[in-house]
Amino acid sequence: MNLTLKVWRQKSANSPGRFQDHTARNVMPDMSFLEMLDVVNEELAERGEEPIAFDSDCREGICGACSLVINGIPHGGNAGTATCQLHMRHFHDGQTITIEPWRARAFPPVKDLVVDRSAFDRIIQSGGFVSVNTGGTPDANALPIPKVDQELAMDAAACIGCGACVAACKNASAMLFVAAKVQHLALLPQGKVEANRRVLSMVEAMDAEGFGACSVTGSCEAVCPKQISLDFISRMNRDYLKA
Amino acid sequence: MNVIQKLFRSSLGKKTIMAITGILLFGFVIVHMLGNLQIFLGADVINTYAAFLKSKPALLWVARIGLLVLVGLHIGSAVQLSRQNRAARPIPYGDAKHPGASYASRTMLMSGLIVLAFIIYHLLHFTVAVPGVNLLGASAQLPNGDFLQLKDATGHQDVFRMLVLGFSNVWVSGFYIVGMALLCMHLSHGISSLFQSLGIRQHFCGQCLDRLAMLLAAIIFIGNSSIPIAILLGYGR
Structure with missing residues (x-):
């Protein structure tokens, strides 16, 4: 499926940010949301454009590194899962998806979708x-x-x-x-x-x-x-x- | 850290103040509604009740000043917390959704401010009885347009006729009903969330508290709105 992504782009903490449209082509329903972004980033890099910066680490829902407010809901709205566990089967062909960073004064922006937590x-x-002092493991x-x-x-x-x-x-x-x-x-x-x-x-x-x-x-x-x-x-x- | 610092400095302390003043103000709303509902027992009953309250000026003023302090603390904390909350998100979301949050819970400041405007009008209307705000003008039934000059056969202030005349104006009654609807919305979130602020929610089931709050808020709305509605439909005229 093909999707339009409305992504928050911001060069650095001090520069103003804005939404920019990106196209995600040939997205498979079994991809995770972050894998979909990886594919978009590869395309951007090939064209010599700046990839979208976002946080991720374990990609299995246990580290707490990934974030993203997807269509207005942090982690995308599936109960009890993080963004890395969100799969593209929950979206449909031609959909426009808004992607924003966590927004809070205490979480200042770093770049694009990355904030300082x-x-x-x-x-x-x-x-x-x-x-x-923990010592040895107790019985x-x-x-x-x-x-x-x-x-x-x-x-x-x-x-x-x-x-x-x-x-x-x-x-x-x-x-x-x-x-x-x-x-x-x-x-x-x-x-x-x-x-x-x-x-x-x-x-x-x-x-x-x-x-x-x-x-x-x-x-x-x-x-x-x-x-x-x-x-x-x-x-x-x-x-x-x-x- | 001492108790005063804890209550007035930290966000948790301010929420505690909101909760405690909220309970007490809700208690007042209940008692006030029960007093008002005596209108359905006839003119004598409610006029005697009003005369009884007015016959204890010391008690009356202690209650009035107490209520003023409670309202002051409730609003003062609300304003401080709201400012902190606004400042906490300088850049708003482009696409803002509110998963799991009821409309009432997100609009507590607005519903509170409208209720405050209603309370000010209500005091000017029936307590201070400023003739200009009752929108009735001078008539044979109401010389000078002044509610306080209405007396019944025993010489007591005639609260019954004051209410009947006061609510005979559709706009005034309408504003009272709107005010009660907003109070109902405010209470439907406030009553359940105060359990959280006081740290006792975990002893109850959360959903039951939400339902209890809605039930109590609905009782307040129906009880209080029944008076202007009954009068508009012809009761007492």
Whole structure:
């Protein structure tokens, strides 16, 4: 199939960006969205034009590097998948597809569809860790943890830090990311020790980065490739108020 | 970090203020609606109720100042949060969609501001009773166009006739019904999202909270709008 791509092109952080039309020819339905862009880029390179810059790494939905707002929805709108897991069979011949970067003050543009997500790293640096010497691996049953807490902590730990929650939120709020990173540690005994200090400094870091506040619209949960629940935001709010 | 700093500095704290003031204001809306619905029990009942409220000026003013503080905190936090939210996305999307987000949840500021305009009109209309805003003019039933001069047989202020006359104007009633519709929309998101802001949503099922909020908001809309609608259809005239 042949598609028209309306792609956001921006030379550098400081130059103005604009939409530019590109044509994707002979797209196979089994290609992933990123493979389709690779083909378009090959053509552009052959013609001596600047290829479209976009982030990607593992291409199997576990690293959190890929992004892209596709037709207005981060990761393209298929439940529980990242852009790299989106296949061209969800589009039809002749369709026009709009492709934009994550848009947030805290995610400044780098080039084309690539934005700088190091604001997330700085939030993690402010407290998203456990300060103990790990030593050797402990015995599996040395530290009993209730099944419910294990499962909840694993659900929160599924966050791959892609930033789709920020991209989808009308306020560009990072609450779902921060909540997941606070909760996957706070639910486990190793992380409980520093729980209060962690939630206070991570929320402070989040506000300082210039993310918006939560309006509880639920867009973040709807686009999250790991389907992280809004309940984690509620849990973080409780922990923050208690701390 | 102390509690005051936490509440007034951070985005989470401001959301907590929104939630707590929101609950209290919703409580007021419920009580106010129940008071108003006494109009359907006849003129005597509602006039006696109004006279009872007016007979306790100290209590009345404490409640009024309390409400003013709540509204002030609610709006103050909303304005600060909205500014932060606007600033967080300087370049808008070319193709903006809102997956999973209800219309009410995305327009809380706008519905809130329209409700605020309604509340100001409502206070001028029935509480301060500025003659110019009731759009009735002077008539035999309403000398000087002043609601406060209406008295019933016992000498109490005649709230019943004030409501009947006030809502006999279609434009005024229409604005009240629009105001209630916007309040209903505001509450349909506000009531469920305050559970999130207070950090207790995980103890309930999220969908049930959304439905509960819609039900309560609908009750407020039907209860309050029934008064102007009943009067327009001829009740009390």
